[in-house]
Amino acid sequence: MVTAAKLGQTxxxxxxxxxxxxxxxxxxxxxLAIFADRIPELTPQQLAVLARLCELGALSQNxxxxxxAMDGATVKGVVDRLLARALVVAEPDLRDRRRxxxxxxxxxxxxxxxxxxxxxxxxxxxxxPLDEDERQILLRLxxxxx
Amino acid sequence: MVTAAKLGQTxxxxxxxxxxxxxxxxxxxxxLAIFADRIPELTPQQLAVLARLCELGALSQNxxxxxxAMDGATVKGVVDRLLARALVVAEPDLRDRRRxxxxxxxxxxxxxxxxxxxxxxxxxxxxxPLDEDERQILLRLxxxxx
DNA sequence: GGCAGATCGTTTGCACACAAACAAATGTGC
DNA sequence: GCACATTTGTTTGTGTGCAAACGATCTGCC
Numbered sequence: 001m002v003t004a005a006k007l008g009q010t011x012x013x014x015x016x017x018x019x020x021x022x023x024x025x026x027x028x029x030x031x032l033a034i035f036a037d038r039i040p041e042l043t044p045q046q047l048a049v050l051a052r053l054c055e056l057g058a059l060s061q062n063x064x065x066x067x068x069a070m071d072g073a074t075v076k077g078v079v080d081r082l083l084a085r086a087l088v089v090a091e092p093d094l095r096d097r098r099r100x101x102x103x104x105x106x107x108x109x110x111x112x113x114x115x116x117x118x119x120x121x122x123x124x125x126x127x128x129p130l131d132e133d134e135r136q137i138l139l140r141l142x143x144x145x146x
Numbered sequence: 147m148v149t150a151a152k153l154g155q156t157x158x159x160x161x162x163x164x165x166x167x168x169x170x171x172x173x174x175x176x177x178l179a180i181f182a183d184r185i186p187e188l189t190p191q192q193l194a195v196l197a198r199l200c201e202l203g204a205l206s207q208n209x210x211x212x213x214x215a216m217d218g219a220t221v222k223g224v225v226d227r228l229l230a231r232a233l234v235v236a237e238p239d240l241r242d243r244r245r246x247x248x249x250x251x252x253x254x255x256x257x258x259x260x261x262x263x264x265x266x267x268x269x270x271x272x273x274x275p276l277d278e279d280e281r282q283i284l285l286r287l288x289x290x291x292x
Numbered sequence: 293g294g295c296a297g298a299t300c301g302t303t304t305g306c307a308c309a310c311a312a313a314c315a316a317a318t319g320t321g322c
Numbered sequence: 323g324c325a326c327a328t329t330t331g332t333t334t335g336t337g338t339g340c341a342a343a344c345g346a347t348c349t350g351c352c
Contacts, residue, residue, distance in 0.1 A: 014262035016197045019269045021177050021190050026215050026292035031167050044167050051162045062330055069172050074309050098317045098330040116160035123166045129290045141284040144275045146172035220339050244300040244347045
């Protein structure tokens with residue numbers, strides 16, 4: 001049997017700085033910091049919920065989770081905090097009594113209208129180190145591995 | 147004053163699917179799922195700590211946090227869980243009594259040696275939808291915005 | 293020698309994130 | 323009609339992730 005050790009070779013070493021997961025986490029951290037600085041009143045997940053409700057109208061809690069890439073347990077916490085601040089309203093679905101239908105409140109819509117522009121500025125600042133071509137490429141490649 | 151409204155234009159709308167933060171989060175989620183499936187015995191943060199301790203030898207808890215991109219409160223939790231499983235050892239620094247020096251235990255080193263290859267396979271699977279050129283480009287662009 | 297500012301570790305509080313287990317409601321096949 | 327699988331929402335437990343506040347310690351500078 002021929003092994004790397006016998007040939008005096010080394011197994012390719014694990015370089016943390018070259019792992020996609022580590023780089024992904026650091027890029028996310030920088031983005032989160034920019035977001036928290038510009039939009040201290042909402043988390044990215046909370047803004048995502050408001051955005052989807054604005055786009056799609058009323059949704060059940062589970063549908064909302066699928067649309068915002070959160071599992072059921074997570075979306076419940078996010079919705080609960082938005083409910084506590086009256087940014088969304090929830091009521092049972094009469095046709096399917098398992099469902100809890102969530103929709104935007106007036107305050108929620110007003111806040112989203114105000115923050116949508118800032119949200120796009122956050123994205124722009126996150127991508128600021130790249131030129132326009134690079135931004136398109138990065139978004140396309142990330143989408144492919146998502 | 148000329149406004150978009152007066153010209154009948156609409157402000158560019160906020161499309162959640164086009165925001166870098168949302169795409170980053172979904173890419174991270176897919177990577178995390180692959181990692182958890184292949185390496186159920188450790189979290190990515192725990193493997194990162196083992197990797198850095200293997201590369202750099204003993205480090206203080208705070209140094210370790212900087213090397214693994216975690217703040218002080220977070221790295222403490224990660225180190226505590228590794229200590230509970232005896233994968234690392236901690237002892238006070240005699241020269242600087244504020245510091246807690248953390249190093250790999252025998253079991254920690256053995257586990258890391260075993261998992262380093264799997265960790266690289268996780269990175270490869272995460273990047274599987276891309277060809278070799280695209281992988282290089284993605285890592286380079288992500289590094290630029292990190 | 294002494295003091296101001298920095299660093300280190302710790303704790304608390306809040307917000308995701310997901311697995312697992314559960315009850316209620318719905319739908320399906322027979 | 324009825325057993326059975328699925329969907330939905332909920333709870334619990336574990337693990338990040340960061341801000342803020344704190345005491346202990348160290349460092350530099352006067």
